[in-house]
Amino acid sequence: MFSPNDLSSYLIIGAILFSLGLFTVLTRRNAISVLMGVELILNSANINYVAFSHFSSGSTDGQIYAIFVIMLAAAEAAVAWPLCWLSSRFFTPSMWRPRKR
Amino acid sequence: MEISTAVFYLVAIITVGSAAMVAFSRNIIYSAFSLLGAFGGVAGIYVFLGADFVAAVQLLIYVGGILVLVLFAVMLTHRITDVQITNRAAGRLTALIVTGVLLYLLVETVRGTSWAKAKELVHQATTGTIGDLFLESYLLPFELASLVLLAALIGAVVISRKEIKE
Numbered sequence: 001m002f003s004p005n006d007l008s009s010y011l012i013i014g015a016i017l018f019s020l021g022l023f024t025v026l027t028r029r030n031a032i033s034v035l036m037g038v039e040l041i042l043n044s045a046n047i048n049y050v051a052f053s054h055f056s057s058g059s060t061d062g063q064i065y066a067i068f069v070i071m072l073a074a075a076e077a078a079v080a081w082p083l084c085w086l087s088s089r090f091f092t093p094s095m096w097r098p099r100k101r
Numbered sequence: 102m103e104i105s106t107a108v109f110y111l112v113a114i115i116t117v118g119s120a121a122m123v124a125f126s127r128n129i130i131y132s133a134f135s136l137l138g139a140f141g142g143v144a145g146i147y148v149f150l151g152a153d154f155v156a157a158v159q160l161l162i163y164v165g166g167i168l169v170l171v172l173f174a175v176m177l178t179h180r181i182t183d184v185q186i187t188n189r190a191a192g193r194l195t196a197l198i199v200t201g202v203l204l205y206l207l208v209e210t211v212r213g214t215s216w217a218k219a220k221e222l223v224h225q226a227t228t229g230t231i232g233d234l235f236l237e238s239y240l241l242p243f244e245l246a247s248l249v250l251l252a253a254l255i256g257a258v259v260i261s262r263k264e265i266k267e
Contacts, residue, residue, distance in 0.1 A: 002110075003106060003109075004105060004106055004109035004149050005222075007216050007218075008211050008212055008216075009109075009113075010146065010149075010150065011211040012208055012211055013113055013116060013117065013146065015204055015207035015208055015211065016117050016120070016204065017116065017117070017120050017139075017143075018207070019200045019201075019203055019204040019207070020117075020120040020121055020123065020124040020200075021120070021124070022196075022199075022200050022203070023124045023196050023197065023200045024123060024124045026192065026196040026199070026200070027124075027191060027192060027193050027196045029191055030129065032129065032171070032174055032175060032178065033129060033132060035171075036123055036132060036133070036136060036171065037123070037124070039136065039140075039163075039167065039171075040120055040123060040124075040139060043139065043140065043143045043163075046143070046155075046159075047143060047146055047147075050146075050147055050150045050152045050155060051150055052216075053152075054150040054151055054152065054219075054222065055216070055218065055219060055222070056216055056217045056218065056219060057217075057219060058219030058220060058221065058222075058223060060227050060230045060231055060234060061234070063152050063154065063155050063227060063231060064231060064234055064235070064239055066152070066155050067154075067155060067158060067231070068242065068246060070155075070158055070159065070162050070163065071162075071246050071249075071250065072249070073162075073163070073167065074162050074166060074167060074250075074253075075249055075250055075252075075253035076253075077166070077167045077170050077171075078170070078253045078254070078256075078257045079253050079256045079257055079260065081170045081171065081173070081174040082174075082257055082260050082261045083260060084174055084178075085173075085174045085177055085178060086260065086261070
């Protein structure tokens, strides 16, 4: 059932990656870790695009979409990671500790 | 078992294991380095899917570019070695239930649906086809992509420079 010549195995890998990315986004309190989860989700979407283009349509259109997603991820990384890094200067972790009563 | 099947299992295990490391690790540095395995494994999956150009792009941009940015952001962040602060997680049980149910639904959908099948599986070099498609049917998105990249470039410069007050 789980073979390299079967569409469903790739879709299951994509689903597992998506769930792990969603778990990361939901649980982490650190903006950098949340962005790592977003990268996992983008990768899982890419796997689905390329798998469907290989097995279902037989054309290369899905790979074009995957390349666009990779390009957008690069643009997002160029802006979002410096934002995270800069905001960590202004908001030190001690600000997020619960106040003593 | 064929050798290609064994390699496919290896790649899948590396991908999923590294992604699980990213999601569950208590240390943010381990999470960041596990992203290397996840991105590399996804590139291997692209190779299995006959997408050679996308695999090369994945290695160049994700592993060569985004991962380096991630490591920079992680290493330069304030007090990163303090594990208690750096990678705190909250609400793990609820999130585990939600994502578990979602994963179950997704896998059931994948296994229960009869997907459309292509007439034949092609294993050819795709670079020429992708270039033709970019300059024919996908010309407008291609140009818009260059605009987006230009905006991101300017935005990154504007964010990260220091403002000089007179």
